[in-house]
Amino acid sequence: MKILLIGATGTIGSAVVAALEDKGHEVVRAARNGPVMVDMTDPASIEAALTSVRDLDAVVCCAASGRLTPLASTSDEDFTAGLDGKLLGQVTLVRRALHLVRDGGSITLTGGVFDEPTPGGAFGALVNAGLEAFVEAAAIEMPRGLRLNAVSPGWVAETLEAMGEDGTRGTPASEVARTYLRAIEGTTQGQILLPR
Template sequence: MKILIIGGNGTIGKTVVSHFKTSHDIIIAGRTNADVTVNIEDSKSIQSMFEKTGPLDAIICIAGEAKWDNFNALTEDDYYIGIKSKLMGQVNLVRIGQHFLNNKGSITLSTGILADDPVIKTTSAAMVNGAIHSFVQAVALEIENNIRVNVVSSGMVEAAYDKYKDYFPGHNPIPMTKVVNGYARSVLGKGNGEIIRIYD
């Protein structure tokens, strides 16, 4: 399979790339130091990326930002960071990317536990994650050419535990192997419109 992994140089992305590259042709996309560059906040950049990759069998997105801050400190513009990046960035990857997928191709988006179990300072991030869950369930009903769309929603991964542990008191860090299995299930399985939760 020819698989495009957006965010393939990130904490989770590197491990996902390592897993799939043993048996598949991998293209890594990112802002810098990638096989093809992309800014997912810009639909024209997304279009250009797909024109460079050509036809694909699977698209995986492990990218997108959202502002973390206390609710009373968040401005309208702060919310738009997550809306433009993690939400509309991934929506546009589906909207545009479907036309570059082979029949029976798949698209896998990424969110996180905040959609179901938010913590303080995550009003914006939790909102965006929840919106993506609803989007995936809805778009799966309409997308054509037998394309499947799923989302992997992970808890705090072990590799990020030291950085984020103070935000997630009592949460169990998720082994990276479990997270990778979520992406493998989405890409290699038959599920469509699934929220693949990996929370423990």
């Protein structure tokens, strides 16, 4: 398959690229500073990235993220960081990609609801719950046999380690990548997939 992967240089994205290429897929890498440039907070950038690549079988977004921000944050902008990219950007991506992905192809997004509440994670939980509800509801409207799913990776071991935390509390990026493969190569539709 020919797959546009947004966020190809991040922790999860790099692992997904490796897993897809190991399976013989052609991966077109996209990132803020990648071969195909895209900013998930900018609808025009999303449109440009999608239209720059022809004959896509799948689109995957591993780019959108949000930082942990305390509920009592001093500014609304700090608290709501991630709304434009993680939620609205991925919704925009779906709306643009559904016209450009080949019949029977797939679009896979990234959610991120955690098993337990996390300090500073209230707004992120809201954004991710909204994204997952969108995926489940929008899947029935996908035309031409297109499939829409999201992966909810939870804590990634490498991310925890980069934060100075215990990486054993998370899932290795290579295992998370296998969950994206299930979404891309499988038959699931409207599902929120968790690493096994």
